Amino acid sequence: MIDEQTIKEMEITTENIKAVFKDHDDVMYKVAFIRGEPELRADLVYVDGMADVSSINEDIIKPLNENPVFQRVNTQEEAYEAAVNGGIYHGSMVMLKDMEELVSTLLFGFTVVVFDGIKKAIAFETKGFKYRSVTAAQEENTYKSPKDAFVENIRVNVSLIRQKIISRHLAVSELDVGTLSNTPCSILYMSNICNEEFVEIIKTRLKNMKQEDALSMQDVYESLVEHKYTMFPQAKSTESSSIVCSSLMEGKVAVLINGIPYALIFPMVFGDLFNSSFDYNINFALASFFRIMRYASFLFTLLLPGIYVAIAEFHPEMIPFALLNAIGAAKAGTPFNTVLEILIMSFTFYVLIQVSMQVPTSMGSAVSIVGGIVLGQAAVQAQLVSPGVIVVIAAASIAALAIPNKDANFAVWIWQGFITILTSVYGLYGLSAGFILFLYCLARLESLGVPYLSPYIHPSKMQPEDSFIRFPLTDIQYRPIYLKPKEKERKKK
Amino acid sequence: MKKKRLFVMLSLLLFLTGCSSLPHKIPLEDIQAILIAGIDVNEGMVELTVMSVGSQPGSGDKKGEEAIKIYEATGKTVFEAKQNLSLYNDKHLIWAHLEYIIIGEDTARAGIAPHLDFFLRHHENRLTDDLIVAKNMTAREFIRSTDTAQPKINEKIRHLFKDAEIKSTIRNVNLKTWALKHLSDTMYVILPVLSTTERTHKEKEQQEEGTQKKDIRTDGYAVFNREGKLIDYASLEYSRGINWITDEIHSTAVVIEPESGAQLSAQIIRSKTKLEIDEEAVSLNVDISLIFNIPEYTGNKELYDLEYGGLIKGKLEDMIEKEVIDTVKYLQSLDADAINIGNVYYHKYPKRWPMMKDMWEEKFRQMNVNVSVRSTLRNTYNILNPMEKE
Structure with a gap:
């Protein structure tokens, strides 16, 4: 076991490389002799599978043997100079300073040419590993919008964005995250729009990230957000490059991580939970209507079971007689009280959601049959639960799905259960207390210093053009003010 | 610290509800x-x-x-x-x-x-x-x-x-x-x-x-x-009379006899009543303006004839006038100001009301009523000419 410090102090030789990688059978060594002379020896080292062998042959071995420059060299020193000065005609070349750098570049798919005699080495990029090609987005709505979704390769992902924003202002700063995994990570922003503070905060937090690896998005996400204990998302994750582009244009920052086909967009506010790319691809009136519906569904999900419990258990005077009678008639004869019915059905729904996420698609139909018929219809026929409760739970739970953000769906369901339980003890008073508590929990959140409830908490700064409703795109003149962009006004020619 | 305090306060909201027990289920x-x-x-x-x-x-x-x-x-x-x-x-x-x-x-x-x-x-x-x-x-x-x-x-x-x-x-x-x-x-x-x-x-x-x-x-x-x-x-007629005066008529039917042997139903579709009273509460003016349709007519005259139209309106207005005057007389006989003229007076002459209050029954009993009705014929529905032949 060689520690980091020892590696750093090692001399660059093939022997040392072999020592470092003694348990690594996929590290390949190849000897090349310039002009076939044993004194002019260069050792090629690469990782099998990461490096492209044909590229090694064409771009490194072939020039070493055939380039006339090497015909004139007599020592390894001269050969090294010749290689550095264009003898090996390769676009991407790194002159390695020490063993540590050698190790990381080698593992990243470079081929290292070691000159043992002078203890120097050059690395050439010969990355040749396989990655998934760009396909259509599967999890997000792409109605009338670009279909390309991110893949696992960060270079491809950045290029997808570069293709859409052809501007010198699109800044990409790169650093490695994960103390062990050294995963490449890119921070993208528009240098002429984005508030520098955001970029600084993200860079600092990424540098201070203590996670050993960055294999999942959550590793990075949890190191970047202020509030780890809230259920509401503080960064938007998306697989669509066009959403990233439009967010960058607003003045937000995107974080891309190698190996993860999603981008994290910071900062996120409450209103973003209800915005969908769909909104920007349909008529503004329709978009506004759907957006209002989403807010309504959100309140519906959060409060409906609570309101039902409050009415059915505490405040029968709140509803008109006809409705009271209809609910009462359906309820009469069932063994459990309304609260218990609601909790049982909510629990069942949570289980169904869980199951449907876990089971393979081949078993999905069985789940839906059991869920739909046995738990719903049969429970009513057997008079175990009243139909009113099933309607309420089904409507409230399904309404949550109208919120485009999946993390928010789950959060709303949990809060729904909490508010229902409070209501079952305190009646309408509990309902209001629960809702106030909910608002309190949202109001205390911040994402990169931006209050989570922006822009709704600042009536003076409220920008109605893209909030509850959306104006025609040509009328949206300003970028969101709460992001404090460098350029407040959108450039219109 | 501030956040913690706020959280504690919010939690206390639940437990210090001011009720001695949990809400009654x-x-x-x-x-x-x-x-x-x-x-x-x-x-x-x-x-x-x-x-x-x-x-x-x-x-x-x-x-x-x-x-x-x-x-x-x-x-x-x-x-x-x-x-x-x-x-x-x-x-x-x-x-x-x-x-x-x-x-x-x-x-x-x-x-x-x-x-x-x-x-x-x-x-x-x-x-x-x-x-x-x-x-x-x-x-x-x-x-x-x-x-x-x-x-x-x-x-x-x-x-x-x-x-x-x-x-x-x-x-x-x-x-x-x-x-x-x-x-x-x-x-x-x-x-x-x-x-x-x-x-x-x-x-x-x-x-x-x-x-x-x-x-x-x-x-x-x-x-x-x-x-x-x-x-x-109050009989149905007097009840309607009360509604005429208190402006509660939404729709009603008045049957008149424009010529002998012929009946005409006037359907009032809109009506507005204004009351005016003098300072001494001696006379009350009831001003009714209404719009009516004719849904039925058993005679044989041309309804849109100007002269005949005037006759219909006159008869209708007289009929309503009589109904209103009869109602007031009936209420005067009961000594009950059920049409709330006192309230009209009070709103018009609030300063004089305290004086008038004690003798209001007497005043109401002796009050003169002048009724003026203005009617407008809107339409006769689907047919213009009567079915009865001349």
């Missing part, structure tokens, strides 16, 4: 909603009759049904009678959905105010409950004789009040309006009257069982005096 399936309450007073005891509806469990695929129950209880006060209901009610009775309070005739004549105190005071009741006087019977008799499952009494009454616009002979009066008028110096109370009538159609089962269920009909207004005691029932 009343599950829906355990309640009967009272929809109709009848009040009679017999030998100093309040007899309370309530019609309540609850839900009955269904079985298997069968849906739960409505369970209509009539409960009766007696007590020294309405509240005690209400408490006594709990001695034998099936389920917990709630008062929030009460729609109509029916008052028996004898009780109305003896004064209703003391018995409505509970309905205004107790938090379970609403001020939107309508008050009704049952003519020639006690409230208990009224509820018993008209109770049916389909439609329920409250539904029947609701529809009657809705359709009352067609004739404009009554208008519903709720607790709030009643209290306002009862407590005011300037207004007199009138309440709508319901009576029973033999069934106009008999359902098959009832014929077989021979039960004597009756139909409900509206029967104009009951006029109350200052003390809140019923003094007389």
